[in-house]
Amino acid sequence: FVSPWAIQLSFPAWFLHSTSPPIFLPLPQNEMQKLSPGVDVKSIPPTGPAPIVLSLQDWIKVTPSWERLTAAIEADTEVRDRLGWVREMYAFSLALVETGIKVELRTEGQSPFIAHLPGQAGLGEAHAFHYTLCTIYKTMDGGDAWGFDKRFYTEPQHALELTRIPPMPEFEAGKYKFVEGPPVTLEKHNAIKQMIDQINKGMDLAVPLPEAAKARAF
Structure with a gap:
């Protein structure tokens, strides 16, 4: 016997819209x-489609509306440009409302x-770190000390040859x-180190991509 799913959870994305200080980002109501x-x-x-937990029934229910709204946004240059890079997230949020x-x-x-x-200073109640925000250290006089940012790894070769993140300095x-x-x-230093160590561990365990596959990649 499996109990029916009792709760739907999501994470508020302040970059969609927010009325909580210190950020005020109005919802694009006209769109x-x-x-x-x-x-x-x-x-x-x-919110948006990730991270979110829904039952299978809810996914089946929301996906057609999500797909339709995404297509409508892509077909309307004005709306697409206004919603920008989070437009698919808006489509999902709107689909949630349409499907109740x-x-x-x-x-x-x-x-x-x-x-x-x-x-944040640590995991708290969470099970994973979100590495979208940059973690860059400067010395107090402004010199470069250490840094990790996903935007450092945007070239095609980064997908083909995994590069370990440089070790952090001692606190x-x-x-x-x-x-x-x-x-x-x-506290924040230790949390960042925990995240970096886990990412590097994952790269160490990754199976190298065959040369033939690399040749076909791009």
Whole structure:
């Protein structure tokens, strides 16, 4: 006997829309109404398709609307440009409303999904680190000390030849600050090290791509 799924969980994405300080990012209401006339824009959750947990039945229910709305956005240059790189996420959020699927949003520190570094000081309730935000160390006088950012690894060869992230410096109180300005604390340093060690471990375990496959890749 398997109990039916009782809860739908998601993570609020502030870059979609937010009314919580210090960030105010208004929802593109005109575009939402154009895509789904009569929709209650206040009910559109600031989420997207990942990370999210839904039952199989809910995925089957929401996917056709998600696909249709995504196609409608891509077909409308004005809407596509207005929604930008998160347009598919908006399509998913709007599809949730159209299909009547409600999700419980768990914020940083409470989410079972992901923890953002260096915004958070550790995993908290989450099971994984989200490495979208940069973790770049500067010395207090502004010199380069160490850094990891996914934007450092955007060339095709990075997908073909995995490159270990350089080792972090040892923590020294008052020596380093993040590129945005705040000082590096021991708690955040240890959390970042945990993430970097896990990423490097995964790359060490990865099976090298055969040369023939590399030749066909690009």
